[in-house]
Amino acid sequence: MNGYPELAIRELVGNMLIHQDLTIRGGGLLVEVFDDRVEFSNPGASLIQVPRLVNDPPQSRNPRLAKLARRLHICEEAGSGWDKIIRSCELMQLPATEIQESRGDAPSMRVRLMQRRPYRDLTVDERLRACYWHACLQYANGNALTNASLRERFGLPTSSSSQISRLIADAISDRLIRPVDADAANKKMRYIPAWVGE
Numbered sequence: 001m002n003g004y005p006e007l008a009i010r011e012l013v014g015n016m017l018i019h020q021d022l023t024i025r026g027g028g029l030l031v032e033v034f035d036d037r038v039e040f041s042n043p044g045a046s047l048i049q050v051p052r053l054v055n056d057p058p059q060s061r062n063p064r065l066a067k068l069a070r071r072l073h074i075c076e077e078a079g080s081g082w083d084k085i086i087r088s089c090e091l092m093q094l095p096a097t098e099i100q101e102s103r104g105d106a107p108s109m110r111v112r113l114m115q116r117r118p119y120r121d122l123t124v125d126e127r128l129r130a131c132y133w134h135a136c137l138q139y140a141n142g143n144a145l146t147n148a149s150l151r152e153r154f155g156l157p158t159s160s161s162s163q164i165s166r167l168i169a170d171a172i173s174d175r176l177i178r179p180v181d182a183d184a185a186n187k188k189m190r191y192i193p194a195w196v197g198e
Contacts, residue, residue, distance in 0.1 A: 004038060004113050005088035008097070011081045012111055016042040018066045024106055038113045045107035050099050053082040054136040055193070083140055086133045089113065093155040095122055096130035119154045119163075127167050130154070132176040135193045144180055144190035 016029045021044025030041040047059040058081075060066045089097055098112040114126075122130075134153050135145040143149075147164050151157070156164065168191060171177045180190040 003092075003115055004094070005092050007088040008085045008113060009038070011085050012040045012113075014069055015081055015111075016040055018069050019047070019061050019109075020044050021061060021107065024108075027106055027108060036115045039110055040112075041108060041110045043106065043108050045101055045103050046109055050101055051132070051195070053099070054086060054133065055140050083137060086137050090130075090134065090137070090153050092116060093153070095126045096133050098126075098129065119156055119160075124170070128171055128174060128176060131167055131171045132193070135171075135177045135191055139192050139196065144192050145177060146190055 013031070016031075020029060020042040021027075024043040027043030030039075032039045032041075044061060046053065047061060048056045085097055089095075094116050095114040098114070100110040100112070102108045102110075119127075130153065131145070131150060134150055138145050138149060145168075147161055147168065150164050150168065151160055154160075154164075168177070168189075172179070172191075172194075175194045177191045178194045178196075180192055184190070
């Protein structure tokens, strides 16, 4: 699958296998390849709140299957899978991974990898999602989101600083991120996920 990070595909397939809910009848694993995206679906809702997938400790629905997958080098059981998925998409400057969850009678997860598109062609939701996951990834690595780091994530030049400042302001308004120090000078502003410290 050209145009998609191999690491993200491997991790998503591993997640599908390990975290599927084997008690749900009539559902199964599914990988669908479209012209502009690849979708990964499995039965069972996430054991971790979706917005906290990068930062919360891992939980396994099928620990024996997870142990076997680790032996086969499909996963590490270290809880770093989502970090790798998000980071590998960032490195290729793809739109942020889209995660959909259904919690009805037949709970399921669907994860969508999208083809690369220029920043100007991304929807507002795609930009905000990328900003949020970038903040989560930075926080997991002991760093914080900055205007420069987010520009680099999107592959934008310094001249796009004002565009990224507007995106950051929108993400703050939507309570996705917050400043580390609201009184810092503009050029020294750093941001973390809004839930930190709650």
